[in-house]
Amino acid sequence: MKKFDKNNKEKTFLEQQYSKDLVERHSNYLGTEIPEGYFTTSKLAILERIKNEEITENPKKQVVFWLKPSFKYAVAASLVFLVGMTIWLQHLNKTEEQFTTDFELLSFSDDVLLNSILVDEAQFDAYTNIILMNEIVIKAELSEQKMDDLFLNSLFVEDSLIDDYTGKKFVESIIL
Amino acid sequence: MSKEEQLLAKLRNPALKDTAFNELLDTYQERLYWHIRKMVITHENADDVLQNTFIRVYKHIQNFQEKSSLHTWMFRIAYNESIRYLEKNNKKGYEISEEFVEEKVKILSEDTYFNGDEIQLKLHKIIEGFTEKQKRVFQMKYFDELSFKEISELLKVSENTLKSAYYTAVKIIEEKIFE
Numbered sequence: 001m002k003k004f005d006k007n008n009k010e011k012t013f014l015e016q017q018y019s020k021d022l023v024e025r026h027s028n029y030l031g032t033e034i035p036e037g038y039f040t041t042s043k044l045a046i047l048e049r050i051k052n053e054e055i056t057e058n059p060k061k062q063v064v065f066w067l068k069p070s071f072k073y074a075v076a077a078s079l080v081f082l083v084g085m086t087i088w089l090q091h092l093n094k095t096e097e098q099f100t101t102d103f104e105l106l107s108f109s110d111d112v113l114l115n116s117i118l119v120d121e122a123q124f125d126a127y128t129n130i131i132l133m134n135e136i137v138i139k140a141e142l143s144e145q146k147m148d149d150l151f152l153n154s155l156f157v158e159d160s161l162i163d164d165y166t167g168k169k170f171v172e173s174i175i176l
Numbered sequence: 177m178s179k180e181e182q183l184l185a186k187l188r189n190p191a192l193k194d195t196a197f198n199e200l201l202d203t204y205q206e207r208l209y210w211h212i213r214k215m216v217i218t219h220e221n222a223d224d225v226l227q228n229t230f231i232r233v234y235k236h237i238q239n240f241q242e243k244s245s246l247h248t249w250m251f252r253i254a255y256n257e258s259i260r261y262l263e264k265n266n267k268k269g270y271e272i273s274e275e276f277v278e279e280k281v282k283i284l285s286e287d288t289y290f291n292g293d294e295i296q297l298k299l300h301k302i303i304e305g306f307t308e309k310q311k312r313v314f315q316m317k318y319f320d321e322l323s324f325k326e327i328s329e330l331l332k333v334s335e336n337t338l339k340s341a342y343y344t345a346v347k348i349i350e351e352k353i354f355e
Contacts, residue, residue, distance in 0.1 A: 012350060013349060013350055013353045013354070014318065014346055014349060014350065022206055022207065022210050022319075023206075025319065026210055026213070026319065027291070029296065029299060029319070030214070030292065030296055030299065030300065030319075031290055031291050031292020031293065031296035031297070031300075032213060032214075032219075032284075032287075032289065032290055032291075032292070033219075033289045033290070033291050034209075034219060034289055035219070035289065038223075039205055039206055039209070042205065042209070042223065042226065042227070043198075043201045043202070043205060045227060046201060046205075046226075046227050046230045046231070047197075047198075047201075049227055049231060050197075050230075050231060050234050053231065
């Protein structure tokens with residue numbers, strides 16, 4: 001395609017049937033050019049940038065040997081088995097211990113009973129005296145006091161009721 | 177099944193994605209580059225935006241809902257990436273003025289990969305002086321060979337409005353180019 005100049009006035013400047021070559025068309029009309037082999041280098045640059053951005057966005061995780069899928073399932077199964085065994089064994093020991101504890105408790109209560117027979121007479125007398133004083137004498141005294149209070153209260157209440165009643169009767173008899 | 181549909185099916189298959197993406201680059205890289213280049217003007221900027229466009233296509237191909245054709249969708253990504261780039265680098269905005277046009281043409285003429293003559297620079301000046309809609313529809317229709325329907329999907333503007341803007345742009349160019 002020829003370059004346009006002022007002598008081309010007889011033709012229309014913008015052609016209806018223009019060249020299909022984009023580079024040629026842009027160069028002829030707009031004077032814009034590109035470096036040689038640009039589209040090949042640009043394509044490679046775009047692909048490289050995509051590759052780099054994918055790596056940045058999804059960095060490849062470093063896989064530790066013992067965390068590889070083939071290995072980690074076996075490790076997990078072993079751990080579960082070990083934990084299970086530990087719990088089961090603990091449960092077994094506990095049952096045996098419980099039996100021992102119960103037996104010890106029984107023997108302990110027997111000892112207490114035997115010891116109680118062999119208590120000194122003087123100690124036993126002192127103990128009974130304290131119990132007598134606390135439980136019988138003091139409690140009897142307190143219950144006697146309560147009885148007195150109740151008797152006195154009932155007396156006062158009854159007197160006031162009688163007074164009230166006689167007062168009302170007296171008034172009624174006067175009125176009637 | 178069209179070639180584009182076959183390509184899309186392959187892009188959505190993880191096992192074939194990389195091979196299909198290579199094919200996609202071969203098919204659309206050049207067209208998208210020129211679309212971007214006209215928007216961001218210099219080769220260096222177009223190269224950056226083109227890479228960003230294809231990375232976005234690669235990442236979001238699974239989300240493509242097929243409301244438009246694959247290449248229209250890719251042109252839309254390229255268009256949006258270019259707009260994003262322009263907004264990031266142009267804090268003065270898009271108000272078209274003599275100064276704005278001169279600045280754009282200066283950037284273009286200083287680009288290593290611009291080899292235009294007086295007429296070509298004049299065409300750039302005329303295009304840069306268009307309204308945003310006129311500029312985009314002219315570039316997409318005349319240089320990128322997109323149909324009015326595709327441009328309408330891309331710019332979300334009715335086809336009739338685009339046709340009117342395009343023919344006005346063509347008329348202005350024909351009138352002003354040899355003045």
